[in-house]
Amino acid sequence: MPSPYSMVNKRINTPTVMAYVKGTSQSSAHDSPPRQPALVKSRTVDSGARVVARNVGRRFTTASGSVDACVDIDLTVEPGSFCVVVGPSGCGKSTLLRMVAGLDHPTTGTLDVSRLDGRAPTNAMVFHGRTLFPWLTLQQNVAYGLKLSGMDRNARLARARELLGMVGLVDFQRAWPHQVSEGMRQRTSIARALAVNPDLLLMDEPFGALDEQIRYLLQEELLRIWERTGKTVIFVTHSIDEALILADKIVVMSAHPGTIREVIDVPFPRPRFMTEVRSDPAFADLFTTAWSILREEVETGGAFTEGTA
Amino acid sequence: MRRRRSTELTLTIAGPVILLLVWEVLSRTETINPLFWPPPSSLWETTKTLFLEKDLLGDIGISLYRIIAGFLVGTVPGIALGLVMGLFWPMRIFLMPLASAIYAVPKIAVLPLVIIMFGIGELSKIMIVAISIFFLVALNTMSGVLAIDTQFRDVARNLGASRWELFWTVALPGSLPAIFTGMRLSLGFALVVIVGTEFLAADKGIGFMIWQSYQTLRIQQMFVGLVITGIMGWALTLLLDLIEQVVVPWRTAGEEA
Numbered sequence: 001m002p003s004p005y006s007m008v009n010k011r012i013n014t015p016t017v018m019a020y021v022k023g024t025s026q027s028s029a030h031d032s033p034p035r036q037p038a039l040v041k042s043r044t045v046d047s048g049a050r051v052v053a054r055n056v057g058r059r060f061t062t063a064s065g066s067v068d069a070c071v072d073i074d075l076t077v078e079p080g081s082f083c084v085v086v087g088p089s090g091c092g093k094s095t096l097l098r099m100v101a102g103l104d105h106p107t108t109g110t111l112d113v114s115r116l117d118g119r120a121p122t123n124a125m126v127f128h129g130r131t132l133f134p135w136l137t138l139q140q141n142v143a144y145g146l147k148l149s150g151m152d153r154n155a156r157l158a159r160a161r162e163l164l165g166m167v168g169l170v171d172f173q174r175a176w177p178h179q180v181s182e183g184m185r186q187r188t189s190i191a192r193a194l195a196v197n198p199d200l201l202l203m204d205e206p207f208g209a210l211d212e213q214i215r216y217l218l219q220e221e222l223l224r225i226w227e228r229t230g231k232t233v234i235f236v237t238h239s240i241d242e243a244l245i246l247a248d249k250i251v252v253m254s255a256h257p258g259t260i261r262e263v264i265d266v267p268f269p270r271p272r273f274m275t276e277v278r279s280d281p282a283f284a285d286l287f288t289t290a291w292s293i294l295r296e297e298v299e300t301g302g303a304f305t306e307g308t309a
Numbered sequence: 310m311r312r313r314r315s316t317e318l319t320l321t322i323a324g325p326v327i328l329l330l331v332w333e334v335l336s337r338t339e340t341i342n343p344l345f346w347p348p349p350s351s352l353w354e355t356t357k358t359l360f361l362e363k364d365l366l367g368d369i370g371i372s373l374y375r376i377i378a379g380f381l382v383g384t385v386p387g388i389a390l391g392l393v394m395g396l397f398w399p400m401r402i403f404l405m406p407l408a409s410a411i412y413a414v415p416k417i418a419v420l421p422l423v424i425i426m427f428g429i430g431e432l433s434k435i436m437i438v439a440i441s442i443f444f445l446v447a448l449n450t451m452s453g454v455l456a457i458d459t460q461f462r463d464v465a466r467n468l469g470a471s472r473w474e475l476f477w478t479v480a481l482p483g484s485l486p487a488i489f490t491g492m493r494l495s496l497g498f499a500l501v502v503i504v505g506t507e508f509l510a511a512d513k514g515i516g517f518m519i520w521q522s523y524q525t526l527r528i529q530q531m532f533v534g535l536v537i538t539g540i541m542g543w544a545l546t547l548l549l550d551l552i553e554q555v556v557v558p559w560r561t562a563g564e565e566a
Contacts, residue, residue: 103463125467131460135482135559144478145468176559196468 048079048232049121049199051100055109057257058095068257069095073109075251075260077232079116079199084235084247086290088298092258093236094128097202100234101125115199123200124193128208131189132177138164138188139173145196163191167221183214187221194225201226203235207242219245220274227271240290244283245274252290254297262293347529352536355529365518369537372507372515375431376499376545379438384495387443388488391450396480401451408444416441416498417505424510434506434514441502442495446488453487454480486560489553496549500542515541 056073059066070092077083085093098104099111101123115121124145132141139160146156164170167187169180177185186206193201207215219242226233237243243250243266250264264286268277277283329349335341336348359365394401394408420437427433457479465479507516519534554561 098463101467103467123467125464127460127464129460131458131464133461133464133479133482135485135557144465147478148465148469148474178559192468 048081048230049113049115049123050079051075051077051200051232051234052112052114053096053100053109054111056096056099056106056111057108058092058099058104059107070253070258071108072259075263077234077249079232080230081248082226082233082235082246083249083251084237084243085251085253086237086240086243086294087253087258088255088294089238090258091253091255091297093253094204096258097125097204097234097236100200101202113200121199122196123202124196124198125202125204126186126189126193126206128204128206130177130185132185132192134177137174137176138169138180138184141177141188142191142195144192149196160191160195163195164188166194166225167191183210183218186210187218190218190222190225194229199231201231201233203233205236205238208238215242216274222246223272240287240294243290244268244286245272245277250290252293252297261297262290264290345528347532352529352533356533359530359533365533365537368513368515368518369541371513372503373541373545375434375503375506375514376438376496376541379435379503380442380492380495380499382435383439383442383499384446384492387446387491388450390443391447391488391491392454392476392480392484394447394451395454395484396476408448412444412448416502417509420506420509429510434503434511437506438499438502442498445495445498446491449491449494450484450488453484453490456487457483485557489549489557493546493549496545497542500538500545504538 053073053075056075057071058069060069073096075083085096087093095104099106100113102113103125113121113123132138133144136144139157142160142163143156146159147153151159161170161173164173167190169184169187169191172180172184177188180188186209190203190206193203207218210218223246233246235243235246240250247266250266251260252262252264253259254261266286267282268280332346333348333350336343336346356365390404394404416437419440420433423437423440424433427436461479461483462475465475470478503514504516504519507514508520511517515534515538519531519538522528522531522534
C-alpha cells in the first residue's frame with residue numbers, strides 16, 4: 001500500500017487539475033504558493049488523529065427489547081489515512097461514526113481517538129442529510145464552529161469566506177441554505193467541518209443525496225482537500241464505487257448486528273484521479289471482491305428480503 | 310412574473326370592492342333594510358364626524374394600547390415558558406395538563422376573576438389579553454422547540470457547543486418560526502378578547518364604542534367601529550409580518566438563482 005503521505009504532484013498540468021484550480025476561484029490561486037511548503041511540513045510532522053477501536057459494541061435498549069447496532073468492532077485507522085466504511089443498510093455504520101465523534105458511547109469495548117503528540121484530538125462530522133442551520137447564511141454556517149471556539153467575528157467570517165472559496169461558493173456566502181442546490185449545501189457542510197481544522201474528519205454518507213455527476217465532482221474535490229490537509233478521514237457510504245475511489249482502506253461491514261467482515265486495502269496511487277482509478281484493471285477486481293462480500297451480507301442479512309417485502 | 314403580480318393585486322382588491330358594491334346596491338334599492346345595513350358610502354360622513362367631534366382616535370388609541378401592552382406582557386413569559394417546556398421533558402410533562410386545560414377555557418370567561426384580581430382599571434384589561442395569549446404562545450413555542458431536527462443539536466454538539474450555546478444558537482433560532490406562528494394567532498385572540506372586554510367592562514375603546522352605538526341604535530356608527538376593528542387587526546398583523554421579516558429573515562427570503 002503506498003503511503004498516503006506521498007505528495008508527488010507530477011500531474012499538475014493535466015486537465016483535471018486545471019479544471020479543479022479554475023473551479024475554486026481566486027482564493028486558491030492567491031494562496032497556493034505559500035500553502036505548498038506549509039503542507040509538506042504538516043504532512044511530515046504528524047497530523048491527523050489515530051482511531052483505535054477494540055471490541056466496540058453498541059446496544060440500544062428499547063421497550064420492545066434490546067438491539068445490537070454493532071458488535072466486536074476491531075479497527076485501527078492510522079493518522080492521515082482515508083478509511084471508508086461500506087455496508088448494507090442498518091449495519092451500524094452511522095452508529096460507529098457517532099461513537100467516534102463522541103456523540104454516542106460504546107456499551108462494550110474501548111474506543112480511543114488520539115494524536116501521536118499527545119494533544120487532545122479534535123473531530124468534525126459531516127452529517128447525512130440536510131444539516132446546515134436554516135437560520136444561518138452559508139458563510140455563518142461555515143463560521144459556526146469558529147464562533148463556538150471564540151474566534152472574533154471578523155476573523156471567523158474571513159476564514160469562512162476562504163473555505164467557501166475552496167469549495168467554489170464564495171459568490172453564495174450570503175445566501176440562505178434553502179436558496180441553493182443540494183450539492184452546494186453539501187459542499188458548505190464539508191467547509192463547515194473543515195473550518196474548525198479537525199484532526200479527524202467524519203463523513204456520514206455526505207454525497208448520498210446527490211446525483212451521480214455532482215458526486216464525481218465532489219469526490220475529486222474531497223480528495224484534493226484531503227491531500228492538502230492531511231487529516232484522518234472516516235467516510236461512510238453505500239457505494240463500493242465511491243469507496244474504491246476515495247479509500248486507503250475499505251472496511252466492509254455486515255448487517256444485524258453490524259460487525260467488520262473484511263478490510264480491503266486499496267492500492268491506487270495518490271494523488272488519485274477518478275478516471276485513472278476507474279480505468280485501472282485492479283478497480284474491477286476490487287469491486288468484484290467487495291461486492292461478493294457485500295452481496296452475501298445484503299442477501300443473508302435480511303436487508304434484501306425486508307426491503308422487498 | 311410582473312403580469313402575475315398585477316393580477317394578484319387586482320384579485321386582492323377585487324374581493325372587498327365587489328362586496329362593498331353589492332352591499333351599496335342592495336341597500337340603496339332597499340332590498341336589504343338600510344336602517345340596519347346602511348350603504349357603505351354613507352359611513353364616510355359618520356367616520357369624519359366621529360373623528361372630528363367625538364374622540365374616535367382616543368378609542369382606537371386606548372384599544373391599541375391595551376392590545377399591544379397585553380400582547381407583550383403575555384408573549385414574553387409565554388415564549389420563556391414554551392422554551393423551558395420544549396427543552397426539559399419533566400417540565401413538559403408537569404405543565405402540559407395544566408396548560409392544555411387552561412388553554413381550552415374561553416378567555417372571556419375569566420374576565421370577572423381578572424377584574425377581582427387586578428381591579429377595574431387598565432391593568433385588568435392588559436392582563437386579560439396577556440392571560441388569553443400566554444398559553445397559546447407557550448404551546449406554540451414548545452412545539453417549535455420539539456420540531457427542531459435533532460441533527461442540528463448533534464451538529465452543534467459536535468462542533469463544541471455548550472448547553473447554553475445550544476440554547477442560543479439552535480433552540481431559540483430554530484423555534485422562532487413557530488414562535489411567530491403563535492404570535493400571529495395571539496394577535497387575533499387579543500383583538501377578540503379586548504373587544505369583548507370593552508363591551509362588558511370599559512368606558513372607552515373601540516369595543517365600548519361599538520357596544521354603545523348598538524345600544525343607542527346608531528347603526529352607522531357601529532359599522533364604522535366594525536370596520537376600524539378590522540383595519541386594526543390587519544395593521545397589527547402587518548406590523549408583526551414586518552418584525553418577522555427582520556427577526557426571521559431566512560423564512561421570508563425567497564428562492565435565489
